[in-house]
Amino acid sequence: MRDIETIGILGGGQLGRMLTLEAKRMGYRVVTLEPLPNSPCGQVADEQIVAAYDDLRAIGELGARCDVVTYEFENIPLASVRTLETDGRLVRPSGDVLRITQDRLLEKAFVRDAGCTIAPFAGVSDPSELEHAIATIGFPAVVKTARGGYDGKGQWVVRNASDARAAFAEAKGAILIFESFVPFDLEVSVICARGSDGTIVSFPVTENQHDHGVLATTIVPARVSDDIAARVKAQAATVGEKLGIIGAYCIEFFVMADQIFVNEIAPRVHNSGHYSLDATQISQYEAHVRAICDLPLVTPKLFDAAVMVNILGTNSGDRLDGVHELLADPDTKLHVYGKRHAALRRKMAHFTVLGDDVAAALAKAETARGLLSWRPSRSR
Numbered sequence: 406m407r408d409i410e411t412i413g414i415l416g417g418g419q420l421g422r423m424l425t426l427e428a429k430r431m432g433y434r435v436v437t438l439e440p441l442p443n444s445p446c447g448q449v450a451d452e453q454i455v456a457a458y459d460d461l462r463a464i465g466e467l468g469a470r471c472d473v474v475t476y477e478f479e480n481i482p483l484a485s486v487r488t489l490e491t492d493g494r495l496v497r498p499s500g501d502v503l504r505i506t507q508d509r510l511l512e513k514a515f516v517r518d519a520g521c522t523i524a525p526f527a528g529v530s531d532p533s534e535l536e537h538a539i540a541t542i543g544f545p546a547v548v549k550t551a552r553g554g555y556d557g558k559g560q561w562v563v564r565n566a567s568d569a570r571a572a573f574a575e576a577k578g579a580i581l582i583f584e585s586f587v588p589f590d591l592e593v594s595v596i597c598a599r600g601s602d603g604t605i606v607s608f609p610v611t612e613n614q615h616d617h618g619v620l621a622t623t624i625v626p627a628r629v630s631d632d633i634a635a636r637v638k639a640q641a642a643t644v645g646e647k648l649g650i651i652g653a654y655c656i657e658f659f660v661m662a663d664q665i666f667v668n669e670i671a672p673r674v675h676n677s678g679h680y681s682l683d684a685t686q687i688s689q690y691e692a693h694v695r696a697i698c699d700l701p702l703v704t705p706k707l708f709d710a711a712v713m714v715n716i717l718g719t720n721s722g723d724r725l726d727g728v729h730e731l732l733a734d735p736d737t738k739l740h741v742y743g744k745r746h747a748a749l750r751r752k753m754a755h756f757t758v759l760g761d762d763v764a765a766a767l768a769k770a771e772t773a774r775g776l777l778s779w780r781p782s783r784s785r
């Protein structure tokens with residue numbers, strides 16, 4: 406058992422913010438490192454170190470001030486985590502986990518070797534590999550940058566060879582993954598948390614609807630058979646075990662008839678787990694804190710059906726209208742991230758609606774979504 410008082414978080418976005426709020430409630434100090442001053446996480450943490458993720462001096466300072474360091478997104482430089490580890494700092498999840506999960510090619514190969522089903526894929530780093538992928542994987546396909554992508558960024562759906570060559574040119578030399586397009590019925594994910602003693606707990610399987618590659622809605626529990634939900638949880642546990650991850654993680658799947666395909670692993674708390682702040686007795690954020698601080702992991706219990714709706718910016722103003730009407734519903738909780746500018750498709754806030762069943766929660770969520778809009782701020 407480690408004696409942990411201060412948690413360091415690499416990354417200062419909304420995931421770090423919600424993680425911090427839960428960690429603070431549990432009595433921890435939190436220091437975040439993030440280049441954007443007054444970040445969503447920095448606003449609620451004890452301290453924010455304002456520095457780039459590859460500033461090794463600042464990274465060293467974070468390590469020196471904290472008993473454990475974690476991250477809220479996987480696109481931080483591996484060298485920064487390796488530096489902390491070399492300095493003898495505790496980083497959870499480890500650099501070995503980050504190395505695999507920040508590279509789609511390593512991640513897909515890992516998941517396949519763990520015995521999970523995935524869409525056929527090939528790595529593409531030059532024109533001859535592209536032609537090989539076109540010939541062997543075929544169309545339709547999705548071309549993604551192997552590293553650095555999120556929220557559908559760095560992705561192209563390609564339907565023929567000329568689309569594929571255009572995507573390759575647009576990627577400007579980035580290493581790519583060329584994967585078969587899965588005509589799925591629905592997408593699901595599961596959040597798990599694994600402790601240093603190997604205990605794994607899983608949250609309910611959720612159903613995720615995306616819009617332009619960005620999560621729009623999460624429905625809990627997912628509308629899949631018990632058999633599919635059990636297979637999703639079993640595969641997620643196997644992957645977590647084989648990775649040796651310590652902390653919360655999320656695995657996304659495509660469901661097509663009775664088949665499941667792993668899409669990707671996030672070695673961190675995840676947007677599809679936001680609902681757990683309001684619908685389960687421990688949230689994914691608390692589960693992560695428990696895992697990285699060697700506290701007991703308990704099985705999450707779902708109180709009610711839940712629907713989580715992401716509120717994205719529209720670039721038409723920074724003030725959210727309709728909150729009064731939204732909050733008139735006793736089963737709706739609003740979470741706002743403290744970002745100043747509601748740029749187009751930027752994740753600004755979310756709300757979760759609880760209901761006796763999924764149909765009831767969904768109906769209310771659809772009405773609630775229509776209440777909200779952005780308008781320009783009052784000038785001060």
Ligand SMILES: Nc1ncnc2c1ncn2[C@@H]1O[C@H](COP(=O)(O)OP(=O)(O)O)[C@@H](O)[C@H]1O
Nearest residue numbers: 524547554555556557558584585586587615618
């Ligand atoms: N092979 C695929 N077949 C069908 N849809 C896909 C495929 N890969 C990605 N997508 C769609 O794009 C979304 C984002 O892709 P994903 O690989 O999860 O990247 P990100 O890191 O941006 O979340 C997925 O949730 C899914 O809706």
Ligand SMILES: [Mg+2]
Nearest residue numbers: 556657668669
């Ligand atoms: Mg994804």
